[in-house]
Amino acid sequence: MKLWGGNLEKKDIFVQMDELDIRVGAIHTELGALKQKVKELLEDNKRLSEENDQLRQLFKREAELDRKVVSASAPAKRKIAEAGHESPAVSTDALTESGVAIGEGHDNLTRLYHEGFHICNVYYGHLRTEGDCLFCLSFLNK
Numbered sequence: 001m002k003l004w005g006g007n008l009e010k011k012d013i014f015v016q017m018d019e020l021d022i023r024v025g026a027i028h029t030e031l032g033a034l035k036q037k038v039k040e041l042l043e044d045n046k047r048l049s050e051e052n053d054q055l056r057q058l059f060k061r062e063a064e065l066d067r068k069v070v071s072a073s074a075p076a077k078r079k080i081a082e083a084g085h086e087s088p089a090v091s092t093d094a095l096t097e098s099g100v101a102i103g104e105g106h107d108n109l110t111r112l113y114h115e116g117f118h119i120c121n122v123y124y125g126h127l128r129t130e131g132d133c134l135f136c137l138s139f140l141n142k
């Protein structure tokens with residue numbers, strides 16, 4: 001009776017160990033997935049921090065540039081307005097739209113690209129992590 005009972009107990013322990021083994025395996029798999037997730041989040045965080053730093057610097061430079069453009073263009077606009085005999089307001093606006101604005105926009109994009117950002121419509125605004133981008137370059141050469 002004792003031996004039989006002992007065998008049954010042994011069998012139970014092996015079953016329990018097998019079950020535990022399976023559970024530990026599942027936990028191990030889950031832990032691995034979590035580790036991978038944390039790694040991805042840390043990489044994302046690093047990338048976003050870099051992107052944020054570059055954008056901060058860019059905005060700072062952009063704001064400084066805007067101040068210079070405003071102070072430099074204000075007297076020029078007045079001169080043009082004085083020179084124009086018919087509707088000076090319209091001619092000033094037209095110049096800003098057709099001449100200055102478009103060239104400036106292209107310059108801004110070129111600068112943005114050289115700051116390390118995508119300007120192509122595929123990855124626009126993202127940090128360029130793998131050197132030159134063919135989409136961006138084809139856009140710049142237009």
Ligand SMILES: [Zn+2]
Nearest residue numbers: 118120133136
């Ligand atoms: Zn690109």
